Amino acid sequence: MTIAQELDDQKGICQDVIFPPGDLYSDEPPLESELHLEQIMLLLKCLKWLWRDRNDFYAAGNLTIYYSPRQLKSEHFRGPDFFVVFGTERKTRKSWVVWEEDGKYPNVILEILSDSTANTDKDLKKKIYQDIFRTPDYFWFDPFTQEFAGFHLVDGEYQPLQPSEQGYLWSHQLGLYLGVYQGLLRFFTRDGQLVPTPEETAEQAEQKAERLAAKLRELNIDPDTI
Numbered sequence: 300m301t302i303a304q305e306l307d308d309q310k311g312i313c314q315d316v317i318f319p320p321g322d323l324y325s326d327e328p329p330l331e332s333e334l335h336l337e338q339i340m341l342l343l344k345c346l347k348w349l350w351r352d353r354n355d356f357y358a359a360g361n362l363t364i365y366y367s368p369r370q371l372k373s374e375h376f377r378g379p380d381f382f383v384v385f386g387t388e389r390k391t392r393k394s395w396v397v398w399e400e401d402g403k404y405p406n407v408i409l410e411i412l413s414d415s416t417a418n419t420d421k422d423l424k425k426k427i428y429q430d431i432f433r434t435p436d437y438f439w440f441d442p443f444t445q446e447f448a449g450f451h452l453v454d455g456e457y458q459p460l461q462p463s464e465q466g467y468l469w470s471h472q473l474g475l476y477l478g479v480y481q482g483l484l485r486f487f488t489r490d491g492q493l494v495p496t497p498e499e500t501a502e503q504a505e506q507k508a509e510r511l512a513a514k515l516r517e518l519n520i521d522p523d524t525i
Contacts, residue, residue: 338440340360341485342360342409342485345495345496346473348497355386355389358381359392360381361381362395363378363394364382366398366404366432380410382395383473387401406435407436408428409484410424410439412441412444436472437449440484451471463476480493
């Protein structure tokens with residue numbers, strides 16, 4: 300049975316968890332470069348910092364998702380480079396096991412392209428995420444070539460997202476833009492503001508304090524006495 304036939308068999312199945320027949324195996328390679336790891340860690344750091352007061356989501360990178368029809372971890376699994384699930388508890392997990400998570404699949408998936416994975420990310424995985432996972436938002440990005448694309452699920456099919464004037468793509472699920480900044484993919488708010496890392500936030504606060512101190516000194520006020 301071909302992958303296309305396996306995916307076709309899933310159409311019309313209405314269950315909390317959609318269990319695909321056939322042999323959809325995982326051939327996830329290790330991360331191809333240090334840049335791939337840096338990209339994953341950057342996205343995780345920014346999102347978790349932005350939503351540090353929330354406890355209703357789970358975000359992970361390069362983690363296995365198990366979705367076996369027989370609830371076996373030896374079959375039917377994928378390892379997206381980055382994904383986010385909403386409506387769940389924010390806690391540490393060794394993997395995401397669909398049948399142990401109320402049938403929930405990721406709301407957002409991002410794959411980081413490489414020479415060895417690009418074809419799979421753009422074809423097989425895209426079909427799986429569309430037809431089986433039903434993941435609303437799917438993106439891919441190549442940190443070397445800067446290729447960046449995104450899709451939103453409309454009536455069961457992925458439709459390409461149109462970039463903003465800045466070249467950003469809107470994630471309906473995250474309520475954030477994704478866009479390339481200094482060679483890596485970053486999050487941006489609705490009004491185009493960069494979502495900072497904790498380190499960038501601290502640096503911004505320090506710079507603000509320095510500007511305030513300089514202004515006070517111009518007024519002959521010693522900031523250390525305030």
